[in-house]
Amino acid sequence: MLKIENIKKSxxxxxxxKGISFDVKKGEIFGLLxxxxxxxxxxxxxxxxxxxxxxxxxxxxxxxxxxxxxxxxKKIGVVPQETAFYEELTARDNLTLWGALYGxxxxxxxxxxxxxxxxxxxxxKEKAKVSEFSGGMKRRLNIAIGIVHRPEVLFLDEPTVGIxxxxxxxxxxxxxxxxxxxMSIIYTTHQLxxxxxxxxRIAIMDExxxxxxxxxxxxxxxxxxETEVEFSGEFAEDAIRNIxxxxxxxxxxxxKETILIDVEKEDIIPEVVELFMxxxxxxxxxxxxxxxxxxxxxxxxxxxxxx
Amino acid sequence: xxxxxxxxxxxxKRRWNKPILILLYVFTPVIITLIMWMAFGGGSGxxxxxxxxxxIVNNDKGGVISDFFVNAFSNENAKDKIKAFVVKEPEAxxxxxxxxxxxxxxxxxxxxxxxxxxxxxxxxxIKNPTEMIYPMIAETGLNIIKDGTNYLLTIFKDEITIxxxxxxxxxxxxxxxxxxxxxKIGDKIKKIIPLFEEQKIEIKDVKEEEKKIxxxxxxxxxxxxxxxxxxxxxxxxxxxxxxxxxxxKRLFLSELKKSEYYFARILSVVLFxxxxxxxxxITGRLLFHITTDSIFWLLITLFLSAxxxxxxxxxxxGLSNNxxxxxxxGMIFVFxxxxxxxxxxPVSVLPASIRKFSVVSPLYYITESVISLVxxxxxxxxxxxxxxxxxxxxxxxxxxxxxxxxxxxxxx
Ligand SMILES: Nc1ncnc2c1ncn2[C@@H]1O[C@H](COP(=O)(O)OP(=O)(O)OP(=O)(O)O)[C@@H](O)[C@H]1O
Ligand SMILES: [Mg+2]
Numbered sequence: 001m002l003k004i005e006n007i008k009k010s011x012x013x014x015x016x017x018k019g020i021s022f023d024v025k026k027g028e029i030f031g032l033l034x035x036x037x038x039x040x041x042x043x044x045x046x047x048x049x050x051x052x053x054x055x056x057x058x059x060x061x062x063x064x065x066x067x068x069x070x071x072x073x074k075k076i077g078v079v080p081q082e083t084a085f086y087e088e089l090t091a092r093d094n095l096t097l098w099g100a101l102y103g104x105x106x107x108x109x110x111x112x113x114x115x116x117x118x119x120x121x122x123x124x125k126e127k128a129k130v131s132e133f134s135g136g137m138k139r140r141l142n143i144a145i146g147i148v149h150r151p152e153v154l155f156l157d158e159p160t161v162g163i164x165x166x167x168x169x170x171x172x173x174x175x176x177x178x179x180x181x182x183m184s185i186i187y188t189t190h191q192l193x194x195x196x197x198x199x200x201r202i203a204i205m206d207e208x209x210x211x212x213x214x215x216x217x218x219x220x221x222x223x224x225x226e227t228e229v230e231f232s233g234e235f236a237e238d239a240i241r242n243i244x245x246x247x248x249x250x251x252x253x254x255x256k257e258t259i260l261i262d263v264e265k266e267d268i269i270p271e272v273v274e275l276f277m278x279x280x281x282x283x284x285x286x287x288x289x290x291x292x293x294x295x296x297x298x299x300x301x302x303x304x305x306x307x
Numbered sequence: 308x309x310x311x312x313x314x315x316x317x318x319x320k321r322r323w324n325k326p327i328l329i330l331l332y333v334f335t336p337v338i339i340t341l342i343m344w345m346a347f348g349g350g351s352g353x354x355x356x357x358x359x360x361x362x363i364v365n366n367d368k369g370g371v372i373s374d375f376f377v378n379a380f381s382n383e384n385a386k387d388k389i390k391a392f393v394v395k396e397p398e399a400x401x402x403x404x405x406x407x408x409x410x411x412x413x414x415x416x417x418x419x420x421x422x423x424x425x426x427x428x429x430x431x432x433i434k435n436p437t438e439m440i441y442p443m444i445a446e447t448g449l450n451i452i453k454d455g456t457n458y459l460l461t462i463f464k465d466e467i468t469i470x471x472x473x474x475x476x477x478x479x480x481x482x483x484x485x486x487x488x489x490x491k492i493g494d495k496i497k498k499i500i501p502l503f504e505e506q507k508i509e510i511k512d513v514k515e516e517e518k519k520i521x522x523x524x525x526x527x528x529x530x531x532x533x534x535x536x537x538x539x540x541x542x543x544x545x546x547x548x549x550x551x552x553x554x555x556k557r558l559f560l561s562e563l564k565k566s567e568y569y570f571a572r573i574l575s576v577v578l579f580x581x582x583x584x585x586x587x588x589i590t591g592r593l594l595f596h597i598t599t600d601s602i603f604w605l606l607i608t609l610f611l612s613a614x615x616x617x618x619x620x621x622x623x624x625g626l627s628n629n630x631x632x633x634x635x636x637g638m639i640f641v642f643x644x645x646x647x648x649x650x651x652x653p654v655s656v657l658p659a660s661i662r663k664f665s666v667v668s669p670l671y672y673i674t675e676s677v678i679s680l681v682x683x684x685x686x687x688x689x690x691x692x693x694x695x696x697x698x699x700x701x702x703x704x705x706x707x708x709x710x711x712x713x714x715x716x717x718x719x
Contacts, residue, residue, distance in 0.1 A: 048560065049560075049719065050556050050560075050718065052719070069719070073560050073561075073562075074562070076560070078556075078557065078560055080553045080556070080557065082552070082553050084552065084553035084554045084556070084557045085554065085557075086317065086321055086554070088320075088321040088324040089317060089320060089321060093317055093320070096313075097313060097314065097317045098557070098561060100309060100310055100313035100314075101310055101313070101314070101558065101561035101562060101563045102561045102562055103310075103562050105309075129324075145557070149561070
């Protein structure tokens with residue numbers, strides 16, 4: 001288990017991290033979700049020993065990683081936000097180079113390279129120079145290099161940034177295969193769907209702080225908001241208020257064309273619809289608005305999560 | 308060790324990524340040398356040289372030996388190699404000041420007489436300061452003729468001895484004897500000149516070889532190292548670029564050590580430079596007939612110079628924080644060292660006050676090593692090789708310290 005305690009970091013007068021704490025369980029994918037400038041890369045750089053924190057500590061297997069840097073470096077894999085490899089070489093050359101630098105002999109390195117090229121769907125371009133790769137392919141190679149030495153903990157810093165939707169989906173599919181590699185993954189992103197789809201637990205970061213953390217369900221319940229339903233149709237105020245008051249549903253907004261109601265439990269919705277029909281209320285459309293990460297994010301940070 | 312080799316090999320592979328650029332760098336010195344060749348007088352003679360233009364001032368008109376000199380230089384057979392004009396001194400000065408000729412040869416008064424009387428005498432050679440190679444050729448030509456003269460003097464030893472004894476004993480030689488003797492010598496010379504003229508062919512060949520070697524060896528070696536220094540800077544520039552990117556961090560997150568990284572980089576650049584030097588050496592041999600009997604020492608010299616150039620560039624990289632600084636610091640080093648080291652202008656032509664500082668330039672040692680090897684000045688060569696080795700060790704330590712320090716700034 002990786003345990004991070006109150007890490008702070010300032011660049012001159014910019015407080016990039018104002019004391020962040022979280023822990024990552026073995027084998028889980030932990031998401032750091034935050035907008036540009038939230039401090040995600042700073043956090044990753046500190047945890048991968050590339051920059052030093054001003055204060056705070058981090059423990060892996062009860063050892064302080066900042067005091068055991070070379071031990072820790074062997075355990076981790078890093079996939080930086082910017083792609084980092086030699087574009088003049090082939091993907092295989094890059095993989096075997098890093099394999100060798102991690103102490104593999106040439107046979108091991110070559111086998112691992114073959115496995116990763118296959119896993120990353122790069123086999124067909126094995127002999128091409130990386131400079132001829134598409135953005136998505138470069139991203140996949142970037143990830144492959146990060147896991148060439150089978151790390152226990154993998155840091156992925158926005159691995160899908162700057163590529164098209166198709167390529168993104170593709171990478172997400174590949175990342176799901178990683179479960180086999182039995183790694184803990186720390187994954188930063190500012191993509192909600194990505195966090196929702198991939199991550200077991202999430203920390204929402206903004207301006208150097210962690211605003212909330214937990215599983216997606218926990219986070220949403222933490223929001224303390226209920227599902228809202230919006231109807232459009234033709235409504236007579238008195239009749240409607242009567243019907244809804246009887247079953248204890250709160251009206252948030254009323255007009256002759258639309259009404260917005262608050263439902264504590266979603267199974268009350270069919271009952272509402274049934275009652276409307278019995279009373280000959282004309283309904284054109286119905287829209288169920290469940291609280292989601294986006295609502296939560298907006299509430300916590302006052303920001304929309306967009307690129 | 309495996310890590311160093313693997314990194315060095317992949318580094319070396321990457322170097323060949325832009326072959327056109329490398330070709331351009333490699334063949335620029337070749338082209339510059341060729342241009343310089345043609346620039347001497349424009350147009351081209353039989354072997355790519357324009358004929359050497361020489362003004363001869365004969366202040367010893369009618370003298371047997373001086374006539375022979377003039378004759379030798381204006382020989383029909385040598386016309387495509389040397390164009391000699393016999394002119395008066397003021398006119399000759401005009402020619403040289405107008406840079407119309409490569410040199411002026413002044414034969415002093417009583418030249419023939421002095422020689423015949425075994426007195427020391429000298430021929431003045433005024434060199435065109437804008438040209439470096441042709442006057443050298445003239446000098447070589449002159450030397451050959453001087454040797455010829457000395458050879459003649461040996462042939463006429465008997466006659467000369469008679470004259471000399473006569474002079475020494477202050478014996479009065481009657482006019483008759485003197486004239487007879489003089490005529491005799493003249494006859495002998497006249498008979499011998501055609502012989503010489505036939506031999507000329509041989510002499511000409513010797514001259515051609517000598518002409519080619521100094522010129523090409525100076526220019527080509529100098530220019531080659533000048534551009535090689537540029538290449539090694541351009542290649543190692545990567546180290547600075549890499550320090551400012553993420554690749555370096557990724558490298559050091561693995562089990563690679565900083566010293567291993569440094570050794571790998573130097574190794575790959577040395578091998579790369581050596582490869583290019585090898586190509587240049589072959590080109591120099593084919594195009595300019597620059598060659599040596601000792602391939603072993605040539606390879607050693609090339610390898611040492613590859614090391615010197617790589618380490619010099621590594622020092623520049625250690626001093627620079629970004630590519631701009633590489634460019635600026637690099638320029639200063641390249642031009643300063645090239646100028647002092649005889650890459651742009653042969654050291655022998657540099658003003659004495661500047662020449663003193665040549666020893667500061669590592670390029671001086673490698674350029675001179677190659678030149679002295681080619682010219683078979685082996686004593687000088689061995690000295691230079693030893694100095695070069697010491698300089699390499701010094702540069703290695705300096706560049707190691709500077710680069711490790713720079714790396715520490717980037718990754719702990
Ligand atoms: N080397 C640095 N020097 C000064 N300020 C820095 C440096 N690196 C980061 N910062 C600042 O620290 C803050 C956090 O930056 P960081 O790169 O960690 O954000 P991020 O969450 O990774 O953003 P993004 O989504 O854009 O990658 C920003 O305000 C940034 O300007
Ligand atoms: Mg970032």
